[in-house]
Amino acid sequence: MRSGDRNGADAGEVPQRVPRDAAARARLSGTAVPDMPRLTGHTAYAYLVAMSIRHGLLALLERSPMYGYQLRHEFERSTGATWPLNVGQVYTTLARLERDGLVEQTGESDEDGKVVYRLTDAGHAELTGWFATPLAGADRPRDELAIKVALALTTPGVDVRSVLQTQRTATLRHLQELTRLKAVADGSEDTAWLLVLDSMIFRAEAEVRWLDHSETRLARLAATQRPAGASGPSTAVSTDEPSDEAVRR
C-alpha cells in the first residue's frame, strides 16, 4: 500500500484511502475563517503561524522578489497548504511591511500590472533575527485547555473526569485524522508538510498524555482523601461531585 500512496496527497491519481484524506486536508485548510486558519480551534498552533505571516512573507522574498498572489501561493505551498492565506491578508501584511521599511516595491509590475515587492536590508536583518531567536513561552497562545480543566476542578457541579474524557476523545479523533494524512503523505517528497504534520501529531499526543496524567492525579488525590474522611486544607477537590466521580474507579 505504501508505494501506491506515492504523491497521493496531490490531487492526481487516487489510491484507496485518499479521497477521504484529500477531502479532510482540504477542510483542514479551508478558507472560511479569514484571519485565523482553521486548525486554530483545536491546537491553537496555527495562531502562532498567523502571527508569523510577516516573517513568512519576508522569508519568501528572501528567495526572490514576488508579487502578492505569488507570495500567497508560495506561502501555502511551503506550509503544506495547512495555513491558507487570502490575498487580502497578503496585501495588508505587505503594506505594513512596506510602512516599516522591511520591503519595498521594485517599480516593476507583471503583465497584469501587479506590483512586485522585494526585501530591503532592514527586512533581511529582521528575517535573520527571527530565525536566530527562539520562541519564548510568552509568545505562544495561552493554553485554554489547561485553564478549562483548572476551572472545572474548582467549579461546583462540573464533572472534571467527563471534561477530560470528552477532550481525550476529541483529541484522539484529531490524532486519527492527522495520522491518515501522514499515511498518505509518507510516500511523497513533501518534507515541509511532513514536518508540519509531525509537529501537530506530537502536540496532540502530548495533550492526550497530559489528560491521562491529570486523570491519574485526580484519582490518586481522591484515593488519599477518602480514608482521611475530611478534605485537607489545600485540596482543590473539595466539592462532592468531582471527588465522588474520581473515587468510582
Next chain:
Amino acid sequence: MSTGAVLELRGVGRVHGEGPTAVHALRDISLTLRSGELIAVMGPSGSGKSTLLHLAGGLDAPSDGAVLVEGTDLATLSRAELAAVRRRSLGYVFQDLNLIPALTAAENVALPRELDGVRARDARREALDALAEVGVGELADRFPDEMSGGQQQRVAIARALIGPRRLVLADEPTGALDSQTGEDVLRVLRARCDAGASGLLVTHEARHAAWADRVVFLRDGALVDDTGAAPPPEVLLTADGFG
C-alpha cells in the same frame, strides 16, 4: 466481505468472585469489529483491556453476554471446537516473546498452516508470501534472536494472519519497541487491515491508537467513550467547541 462482523461482543460482562467481594472486570461491553477494520482499545491499567482481549480470543468466558467470532457464539462450542476456532480463526500478537526461538521466521509463520494440515512445502511458500507482505521477506531464514524487536513483531503479525485467519488480537504489540519501530509495526497492521484483515489492538500509546479506524476507551471495565467509526472531518474541526 465488507459487511460481516468478524468479532462481535454482545453485552459482555466478566465478574471474578461472588457476592459482596465480586469484582466486575468488565460490564456490558458491546463492540463489533468488521472485516477490514482496526479498533484500538485504550484505558489505564486495570481498566479491563486485557480481559477484553482474552474474552475476544476465547481464552476466557464471559459471565454475561456473548462473544461471536465470525458469527459463531463461542459459548455454544465444545472445548475442542473452541480450541479449533482459536487456532484457525484468529491470531495473537503480544508485547514480546511471540515467536518460537528454535524456529526460523518462515518456520514460525508456516507452523499454523502445517497444523492446519497443509503440506510443508505449500506452508513454506505461503509463509514466504506472508513475510513479504509485512516487509520482512528477506529475513525468512533468520531465527528470532537474529532479528530486531520490530522485525519479530512483523513476523508475528504475518503468522497471526496466515492462511484463512482474518482476525488479529494485539496486546500492546509496540510496548517493547522504540517509537519509530513501534509506528512501523502499526503501519504493517494498518496495511493488513486495509487488505481485508481485522484487528483489535490494545495500547496505551495515543499515537499508535490513532492508526485505528476507531478508538474505544475503557474505564473500570466499562466502555466510556468512542471516537466512532471513520470520524467525519466536520467533527474534528468543531471537536473542542465547548462554550
